[in-house]
Amino acid sequence: MAVDPRGGKAPADASVTPIHGTRRLRVAVLNDYQVAAQGAADWDEVRSRADVTFIHEAILDPDDIRGKLVDFNILCVMRVRLSATRETFKLLPNLKCVVTTGAANRATDLQAACDHGVVISGTTNGNGRLATAELTWALVLALAQRIPQDDRAMRAGRWQTSVGSTLYGSHPRHRRSWRSGSPCCTLR
Numbered sequence: 001m002a003v004d005p006r007g008g009k010a011p012a013d014a015s016v017t018p019i020h021g022t023r024r025l026r027v028a029v030l031n032d033y034q035v036a037a038q039g040a041a042d043w044d045e046v047r048s049r050a051d052v053t054f055i056h057e058a059i060l061d062p063d064d065i066r067g068k069l070v071d072f073n074i075l076c077v078m079r080v081r082l083s084a085t086r087e088t089f090k091l092l093p094n095l096k097c098v099v100t101t102g103a104a105n106r107a108t109d110l111q112a113a114c115d116h117g118v119v120i121s122g123t124t125n126g127n128g129r130l131a132t133a134e135l136t137w138a139l140v141l142a143l144a145q146r147i148p149q150d151d152r153a154m155r156a157g158r159w160q161t162s163v164g165s166t167l168y169g170s171h172p173r174h175r176r177s178w179r180s181g182s183p184c185c186t187l188r
Helices: 062-069 086-091 110-115 127-144 147-155
Strands: 025-030 050-054 074-077 097-101 119-123
Touching (some): 127 147
Parallel strands (some): 025 050
16 A cells, blocks of 8 residues: 555555656665566566666665665665665655555654655565465474475485474464464464
8 A cells, every 4th residue: 555645545546646757767676685576577667667777785774775776766675675764765865655565564664754755655466465374384394394304314315314293283382473473373
């Protein structure tokens, strides 16, 4: 959901208020350590309207933030890898929009964004909110079946060095995560 700096939700038709005037927009896709963002979407439509730069290394130092990002109007950030704080907005006077992967980002100061006229927008990929639950189960199963240990043993020339555990009927202790914890611990 986009946040309108004047308060409330942004209009559904984002073309109502242009954020760039007459010059070409500059978009930075930040902290894409895995070089995944460029192949995860069709950027041709965005490139037809803006210059897009993919920055794969972390930009954390305030001097680096200002030096490398001052000319950008839109930042696309990967989850909480860049803190969009009041100080960040002060360093980036040309910034008009921050798009973050995920529907919520605790590293973004929404009030500071509103105070500086920056629109904050979050994205989802449909069932992406379940990715944490799925990864949790993958890790639980890997530990129960001793997959890392057996993988190392097999690479060292040993075979079947352990017997895994069955999870059926077990009662794991768990903490509910802030958003998707309930799908994480259903054993039947």
